[in-house]
Amino acid sequence: MGITKSEHFTDEQNELATLAKAIGHPARIAIIQHLIKVNSCVCGDIVNELPLAQPTVSQHLKELKNAGLIKGNFEGNAICYCLNEEGFNKIKGFFQHINTYLENKKNQCC
Amino acid sequence: MGITKSEHFTDEQNELATLAKAIGHPARIAIIQHLIKVNSCVCGDIVNELPLAQPTVSQHLKELKNAGLIKGNFEGNAICYCLNEEGFNKIKGFFQHINTYLENKKNQCC
């Protein structure tokens, strides 16, 4: 139905899914990579970096912000976006858990 | 348009997005967590674990498999799913990069 049955899953599962989903678009991957690359809060030049129209980029930024993966500060006229540690810390544990498991698992059937 | 302009992004960006997107649903998080928890290849009892109908679970398993995050082996009648290290290794570097960056960044405006 295009509607996810969130109420049947745990808060943790829903939260992890929301975070992963927010990362799950090439434009949003590109935004994250760009924010890391320039190593400073970047404003509207994200729009120039991406092959998408300004409203589309604005929408992607909003989704990343809603998910808690970036945050924005007013800087004069413009807005300054950068990574939000909080959001990424929430997924960190999940992937560490997986990696630890994968490093130690043995005698699996596949 | 619901259609992602993949052709404008790098292969790496598209691949990372595909992986994150596949993880970005609570049912698929639950499947991953379950496969880790039982520490062995699990067959149809994933269906019993999840609050979704069998065809829906089958579809989620397919998406995880297509993304390279799980793999399945025939085991007699049933099919045995487990985590696919390859897929997870591909995202690992991305998150490690982010974590390293976040741990070292200073004097940011936000």
Add this chain to the structure above:
DNA sequence: TATTTATATTGCAATATTACGATATAGATA
């Protein structure tokens, strides 16, 4: 072979996402 059991596929309805033109808003500056 017929039946049972496990899983996948099809078809479809409801909803969500992506993209962008047009427009609104809000701060900076002339």
Add this chain to the structure above:
DNA sequence: TATCTATATCGTAATATTGCAATATAAATA
């Protein structure tokens, strides 16, 4: 204040995702 610049929002079209009933498939067993 009028204007410019930067960003957000609205409205809408195209497409994708989610979920499930019905059905198909395929291996195991009676």
